[in-house]
Amino acid sequence: MLKTLRQIASVGVVTEPPPDPEDSLRVREILQGKIRAVLGRALSIRHIDAGSCNGCELEIHALNNPLYNLEGLGMRFVASPRHADLLLVTGPVSRHMHAALVRTYEATPAPKLVVAIGDCGCTGGVFGENYANCGRISNVIPVDVAVPGCPPTPTRILAGILTAVTDSQAVHRGGRNGPKR
Amino acid sequence: MPLRRWFAHAREHPGGTGFSSLIVTHDDWRSVMEDLRAAGGRLIALWASREAGVDHVRGVALAESRGLIASLPVQGDGEPSYPRLDDLFPAAARMQRAILDLSGLRASDADGRPWLRHSAWPAGYRPLVDAAAPAAGSAMLDRYDFVRVEGDGVHEIAVGPVHAGTIEPGHFRFSVVGEKVLRLEERLGYVHKGIEQRFTQLPILEAHRLAARVSGDSSVAYSWAYVQALEGLAGTEVPVRGLWLRALCLELERLANHLGDLGALGNDAGFSFGLIQFSRLKELLLRAQQQALGARYLMDAIVPGGVSYNLDALGSEGLRARIRAVACEVAKLRTTYDEHEGVRDRFMGAGTVSPELAVQLGLTGLAGRASGQPFDLRVDRPWAPYTELAPLKCGRTEGDVAARVAVRFDEVQESCRLLDEILTRMPAGPWQTVVELPRAGLLGAGLIEGWRGPVFVALETGEGGTIRRCHPHDPSWQNWPVLEHAVIGNIVPDFPLINKSFNLSYSGHDL
Numbered sequence: 001m002l003k004t005l006r007q008i009a010s011v012g013v014v015t016e017p018p019p020d021p022e023d024s025l026r027v028r029e030i031l032q033g034k035i036r037a038v039l040g041r042a043l044s045i046r047h048i049d050a051g052s053c054n055g056c057e058l059e060i061h062a063l064n065n066p067l068y069n070l071e072g073l074g075m076r077f078v079a080s081p082r083h084a085d086l087l088l089v090t091g092p093v094s095r096h097m098h099a100a101l102v103r104t105y106e107a108t109p110a111p112k113l114v115v116a117i118g119d120c121g122c123t124g125g126v127f128g129e130n131y132a133n134c135g136r137i138s139n140v141i142p143v144d145v146a147v148p149g150c151p152p153t154p155t156r157i158l159a160g161i162l163t164a165v166t167d168s169q170a171v172h173r174g175g176r177n178g179p180k181r
Numbered sequence: 182m183p184l185r186r187w188f189a190h191a192r193e194h195p196g197g198t199g200f201s202s203l204i205v206t207h208d209d210w211r212s213v214m215e216d217l218r219a220a221g222g223r224l225i226a227l228w229a230s231r232e233a234g235v236d237h238v239r240g241v242a243l244a245e246s247r248g249l250i251a252s253l254p255v256q257g258d259g260e261p262s263y264p265r266l267d268d269l270f271p272a273a274a275r276m277q278r279a280i281l282d283l284s285g286l287r288a289s290d291a292d293g294r295p296w297l298r299h300s301a302w303p304a305g306y307r308p309l310v311d312a313a314a315p316a317a318g319s320a321m322l323d324r325y326d327f328v329r330v331e332g333d334g335v336h337e338i339a340v341g342p343v344h345a346g347t348i349e350p351g352h353f354r355f356s357v358v359g360e361k362v363l364r365l366e367e368r369l370g371y372v373h374k375g376i377e378q379r380f381t382q383l384p385i386l387e388a389h390r391l392a393a394r395v396s397g398d399s400s401v402a403y404s405w406a407y408v409q410a411l412e413g414l415a416g417t418e419v420p421v422r423g424l425w426l427r428a429l430c431l432e433l434e435r436l437a438n439h440l441g442d443l444g445a446l447g448n449d450a451g452f453s454f455g456l457i458q459f460s461r462l463k464e465l466l467l468r469a470q471q472q473a474l475g476a477r478y479l480m481d482a483i484v485p486g487g488v489s490y491n492l493d494a495l496g497s498e499g500l501r502a503r504i505r506a507v508a509c510e511v512a513k514l515r516t517t518y519d520e521h522e523g524v525r526d527r528f529m530g531a532g533t534v535s536p537e538l539a540v541q542l543g544l545t546g547l548a549g550r551a552s553g554q555p556f557d558l559r560v561d562r563p564w565a566p567y568t569e570l571a572p573l574k575c576g577r578t579e580g581d582v583a584a585r586v587a588v589r590f591d592e593v594q595e596s597c598r599l600l601d602e603i604l605t606r607m608p609a610g611p612w613q614t615v616v617e618l619p620r621a622g623l624l625g626a627g628l629i630e631g632w633r634g635p636v637f638v639a640l641e642t643g644e645g646g647t648i649r650r651c652h653p654h655d656p657s658w659q660n661w662p663v664l665e666h667a668v669i670g671n672i673v674p675d676f677p678l679i680n681k682s683f684n685l686s687y688s689g690h691d692l
Contacts, residue, residue, distance in 0.1 A: 047347045051372045053688045055397025055478055060347050061441070062467075065460035079345035094691075095301030096371045097350060100342050126391050128382070131302050131314040132375035150480055151397070 196413025546634015
């Protein structure tokens with residue numbers, strides 16, 4: 001018994017203090033703060049599906065749910081490319097969407113940004129390039145930011161949008177060269 | 182000839198997938214399909230494939246829950262042709278046009294306009310037959326002759342391919358008088374990516390990843406149908422826990438889609454409260470899924486031989502708690518939807534498909550169940566582990582938007598109940614096993630009740646672990662043409678609501 005008590009006394013209390021909360025883990029809140037600070041105004045986004053499987057669209061829809069609350073940050077999706085600041089493009093580019101994608105890009109007034117969403121948008125994904133498929137979005141229109149993932153989470157998509165708008169050179173650059181062929 | 186005689190001549194597929202295959206002569210092709218139709222059979226899919234240098238047209242139908250795949254060798258110089266089927270099964274009309282686009286075989290006396298091929302590749306090129314791809318040029322604007330409606334005050338509204346919202350591309354040509362729709366003609370194929378050709382470039386043990394990405398909201402259904410076909414041919418015995426985890430994933434996929442749709446449908450009726458409430462529930466479900474299984478979307482959950490994600494006790498409890506909360510909250514939201522005058526006014530009587538029309542056109546899946554077509558493979562043709570669960574069929578007969586909403590509400594509760602039972606009875610043990618390479622020259626099939634309806638995958642094996650042909654079939658092929666009928670007489674502003682009540686796949690259709 002005495003040995004036991006002595007052992008306890010000699011080791012003492014070794015409980016570690018709990019970890020400090022890490023504010024750097026609050027990714028969503030940090031992004032929201034940055035977007036507010038940098039933009040200071042609304043951002044209008046036009047989405048185009050150039051050939052996606054629809055998985056990325058599901059995560060883009062999630063941006064408008066009350067937890068991410070994109071509109072609360074001053075960003076909204078618009079029906080016309082002529083009202084848009086930023087094009088959010090999903091999918092590899094199907095040859096049948098080539099003309100529609102280029103026309104939508106050209107209808108978007110400068111200054112404009114293009115964010116490619118998803119592995120297919122970044123690299124062509126599992127679909128590759130073939131008789132029906134032009135491959136990655138940057139094969140057809142200039143892309144400012146490419147967000148990989150299959151599908152990328154809403155937080156990653158938000159980070160991609162923020163990255164596009166905080167690249168000050170892209171924001172202040174006026175017109176653009178024509179789309180790559 | 183009675184069906185059992187056709188089945189008696191057919192070869193049953195190994196692995197208990199419930200399919201039999203049969204090679205038919207030119208005359209028997211129509212006979213077998215007529216007999217199937219007469220027995221109340223439903224055409225699932227129609228595709229072409231080249232076997233030992235000979236083109237075959239293959240049709241698969243379900244009759245009395247048994248699947249029959251009939252193959253017809255198509256020979257002939259000039260333009261090879263085969264007897265049409267669209268007079269028996271209207272859904273075959275577009276499938277026949279797609280076969281002509283991709284494989285160059287024509288259905289006699291049937292509509293031969295291009296369907297999946299727009300102008301991006303030339304008419305003579307057959308993607309599933311010809312080796313060399315044509316030189317890639319810039320896509321020209323192509324002509325498609327929509328049917329014109331003549332009359333006083335009739336005008337055309339063209340919508341798409343790029344739509345106003347965050348949605349897949351497709352073209353809808355409306356002929357309207359005032360606000361009323363006289364006629365709708367769809368043109369699809371805008372997201373055709375050459376998936377069937379791509380399958381032949383992938384190893385057979387890895388192509389489940391492509392199957393999962395045919396239609397991103399049905400990844401579990403497609404990948405399961407693919408591996409079901411593969412495992413049947415390879416003689417694989419999937420561990421019991423793997424099968425139960427697959428069912429968990431399939432019901433989670435069904436639940437997530439229904440939550441999203443119920444919210445979107447409220448929104449399309451001007452009730453954005455519904456969108457906010459349901460999108461919150463869906464988000465919390467996806468986060469619980471992420472915690473428990475490791476992914477918000479189960480694109481890579483189903484793999485040959487089992488599943489890639491496992492579930493521990495903590496994950497299971499967290500998921501169970503979230504599912505119970507969803508069931509509770511959805512019950513409350515249902516009362517709100519049912520009692521809201523504005524929502525009822527928009528939902529009831531819109532986009533009606535009568536049971537008679539549904540039978541005639543072969544309306545399938547969830548939309549079919551809302552129009553008095555009580556087919557649910559989980560009940561009619563159960564596969565493990567559904568053989569040990571007893572899902573309840575949900576259905577209505579009114580066939581309007583309200584009915585398709587009601588079926589979704591019922592299926593949410595039923596899926597929550599099934600998920601709870603699956604989590605309780607989840608067997609222990611391994612969740613994946615090795616799959617041997619199947620021999621070359623075999624034909625296998627898988628069929629799974631996805632959230633939209635029956636998802637079918639036909640798989641033909643090549644030498645050395647390659648794929649000779651893979652044909653994934655989306656239930657949207659049956660249902661897209663029915664939408665053209667459903668909108669007649671409705672007002673144009675109700676189109677997004679009616680379209681969303683079906684929520685058909687563009688990518689799954691276009692391949």
